[in-house]
Amino acid sequence: MSSENTKLPLCLLLVAAAAGCAGEPPSQPEGWDRAVALRSALDLDARADVVEVDLTARVEELEIVPGLRTPAWTYDGGIPGPMIRARVGDRVIVNFRNELPAPTTIHWHGIRLSAQMDGAPGHSQPETASGGSFTYDFVVPDAGLYWYHPHVDSAAQAGNGLYGALLVEDPAEPAALGDELVLVLSDMGVEDDGSLVSPNTGGNFGTLFGREGDLLLVNGRVNPVIEARAGLRQRWRLVNAARSRYYQLAIEGHRFTRIGGDGGLLEYPVETDRIVLTPGERADVLIEPRGAPGATLPVRWVPYDRGYGATFGRPEVEAFRLRLADEPAAEDEPLPAVARAIEPLDTGAARRVDLQLTQQDGPGELVLGINGVPSWEAEPLVAAVGETAVWTVENTMVFDHPFHLHGFFFQVLGADGRPARPLEWKDTVNVPVDGAASFVVRYDNRPGMWMFHCHILDHADAGMMGMLHVVR
Ligand SMILES: [Cu+2]
Incomplete structure (x- = not known):
């Protein structure tokens, strides 16, 4: 019961419950979201600004196709994994346990956390071996929908079912959006x-x-x-x-x-x-x-x-x-104003980073790369904390590539070289066939090794990935 309701006299509440109040706003049908409701991760910490959850990766037989049992790879036994729900500024602690028959890590896609918590194997942390565990501990500074997935053998592991949502809510956001x-x-x-x-x-x-x-x-x-x-x-x-x-x-x-x-x-x-x-x-x-x-x-x-x-x-x-529903259309409340002040990043003194997404020639297994080099041979790019950079990512292949930078949000640039309107913070941008994407990014004070890669995970695993070393 909401705090507003508790102020009403009891008789009024009883009348409203029994007969439906004349002034009551229309609502979605009973159980409207039942077919898609996500499990929520259980918060084990009583503190208001700390969310602590246990999360176990394991194989679980699921009935995805009626009548068939599929040995899916899951977080906590389901697809997707449990939704982790936090509020802006909360500390999130995830006690992760790997019961898969393979090593893994968890990457927290989009969260501006410290590099040590980013789940990049060999840079953030060692791979978590089968039977092993790792504690992720970070603050979620920005409202939005984020998600988590493995960063080891990621096409296979995510394809087998390993992913989940992390929702960071902002109590100051307008209510009644929907x-x-x-x-x-x-x-x-x-x-x-x-x-x-x-x-x-x-x-x-x-x-x-x-x-x-x-x-x-x-x-x-x-x-x-x-x-x-x-x-x-x-x-x-x-x-x-x-x-x-x-x-x-x-x-x-x-x-x-x-x-x-x-x-x-x-x-x-x-x-x-x-x-x-x-x-x-x-x-x-x-x-x-x-x-x-x-x-x-x-x-x-x-x-x-x-x-x-x-x-x-x-x-x-x-x-x-x-x-x-079998009911006449309802009249919703007018949409409240939804707006956000976002400062466009200044591209004036920005450093340039020029990348090409490439396919290597040669026999045998397909190898992709960035600037002609697969990830396992690439030298990290180097940048300084506080620096602003304009990245231009050019596509030399006949397939689009969704380009993802770990750890930092960027603003996509329009044809005029200025941040595209409406302004928004992004971490993944499509690079079209025979085209390019440009964005401006400012490296805030989180030094370390950060990955960037194509988010067609088959492409990332085939070498279309690199590292950015942000130094103090
Ligand atoms: Cu790609």
């Missing part, structure tokens, strides 16, 4: 006998294209149904946790209001017909469903042209659906 859902989008390849498709399926071509599982998963479920009431806004916090698949979502006859991205709210909201999320990216969108009582609104995955053959012969797929 009823909120966190949706972790991914995919999975399952054979007819329920076993996982081999992470090496398709050989070099599989690596080059980036492996996509045939099953689209929304919070670990195939085509779940979200109940809705026409006219009532829902706020969807989306993350693309797939190892290679781009998500482009559309709802016939509807537009989305995008209010946030990787690093929290945008400078101002934008309307859009489609939401595009490369692997690693997040979006914070409002949707106001419209339609006849009882109608079904498919939320379609629409093929995104990310290069050679990416859309060829590929149909649209229903990723999930909204079912409207």
Whole structure:
């Protein structure tokens, strides 16, 4: 019961409970989010500003396809892993235990933490061996939706099911934006006998294209149904946790209001017909469903042209659906102002970093790289704390690459060389076929080794990765 309700006389409360109060605002249907509700990690620490959770990676047989048992790789026995919920400025402690048959680490995608907690094997920490454990301990300084996943053999491990959401809430944010859902989008390849498709399926071509599982998963479920009431806004916090698949979502006859991205709210909201999320990216969108009582609104995955053959012969797929309640449309409250003051970073005196995403020539296993060098041969770039840099990442291949920098947010630059509007903080940006992406970043006072890589994880594992050494 909210604190406001407790101020009402008891008789009024009883009347409201029995008959429904005339002035009561309309609400989503009972159990509207049941099909996609995420498990929340249990906070073991009583202190208000500390979230402490236990997290175990282990193989668990799950029924992802009805009637089949799939030995998925999981955090705490489910896909996705439990959602970790914190508030801006909280300290988050994760007591991690590895019960997988392989070494692993956890990377906290997007969080501006110290390099020691970033989960980069060999730089942040040693790999956590099978049977081993590691304690992650960091502060979450920025509101937004983040996520966690392994950084060892990451295409295979994330593809097998290892990912979860970390939501950092800001109590100062305007309330009443919409009823909120966190949706972790991914995919999975399952054979007819329920076993996982081999992470090496398709050989070099599989690596080059980036492996996509045939099953689209929304919070670990195939085509779940979200109940809705026409006219009532829902706020969807989306993350693309797939190892290679781009998500482009559309709802016939509807537009989305995008209010946030990787690093929290945008400078101002934008309307859009489609939401595009490369692997690693997040979006914070409002949707106001419209339609006849009882109608079904498919939320379609629409093929995104990310290069050679990416859309060829590929149909649209229903990723999930909204079912409207058997009630007339409701009138929602007007959308409160959603805006955020973001200072554009000054590119004037910025250092230049020029990178090319490359494919190596040669026989044998496919090798990708950055500036012609695979990650295992690359020398780290060096930068100084406090420095501002403009990165230009050029794509020399016939596939798009989602480029991710660990540890720091950046502002994507438009064609005019200035931060694109609306301003937003990002950590992953698409680099289109035969094109480039530019961004400006300022290295705040967190020295250490930071990774950057393509977030098509098959590409990262094939060498499209490098290191940035930020020194004091
Ligand atoms: Cu790539």
